[in-house]
Amino acid sequence: MLLNEFLKEHRRVPEQAATTIKLGSTVAKQNEMIAKQQKQIEALTATVQKASDQIVLSKPAPQLVANP
Known part of the structure; x- marks a missing residue:
């Protein structure tokens, strides 16, 4: 049982490495x-x-009008 679990996990390592490489490429x-x-x-x-x-600059300057 323990050997089977080890082998299963051991097979996942290359998959995880490939995923990590893809993610690194995506980030770049x-x-x-x-x-x-x-x-x-x-x-x-x-x-x-x-x-x-x-x-x-194109707006005209305000003009003041004197009130008589």
């Missing part, structure tokens, strides 16, 4: 995707900031 791909998305976010943020700055 996700990290790459996160880095790309972060760059895209930074580029979009810069674009929005530039557009916001242009809007602020």
